[in-house]
Amino acid sequence: MSIEDLDAVLEIESASFPRPWTRRHFLDEMDSPGSYPMVALTADGKVAGYLCLKQVLDEAEILDVAVDPACRGCGIGRALVDWAVAFCRGHKLYLLCLEVRVGNHEAISLYRRLGFAEVGRRKNYYENGDDAILMDLSIAQVEECDAV
DSSP states (O other), X not given: OOGGGHHHHHHHHHHHOSSOOOHHHHHXXXXXXXXXXXXXXXXXXXXXXXXXXXXXXXXXEEEEEEEOGGGTTSSHHHHHHHHHXXXXXXXXOOEEEEEXXXXXXXXXXXXXXXXXXXXXXXXXXXXXXXXXXXXXXXXHHHHHHHHO
């Protein structure tokens, strides 16, 4: 993710979340050690989605991920999460975690297909009282599945 991507990222963020991150949030992620904000581009170079990954010691967390509504259902979300998994493998991290709104069924389904497991909930986490589902993926488990 670069500064040139931010206007498009902010458009996607606003279309995706009731309380979107601000420009400052993204700038902070771009400047923070251990943060890896990534964009996915369309064939013509437009931002189709993004993912903000944060490494803490030997774990990583997906802090924010969204796909342009016009590009949803095309595999971009999966490609971004696959990138995060590959990043974890390449950096010898053992766990990838995230939180997702309880009502975001498409995302939850994707995460489960990719091997994430629900490990907890944060009650009333979101502004409207929705719970956050906490999900983890063991990178070693992914590597074992890939070896079979």
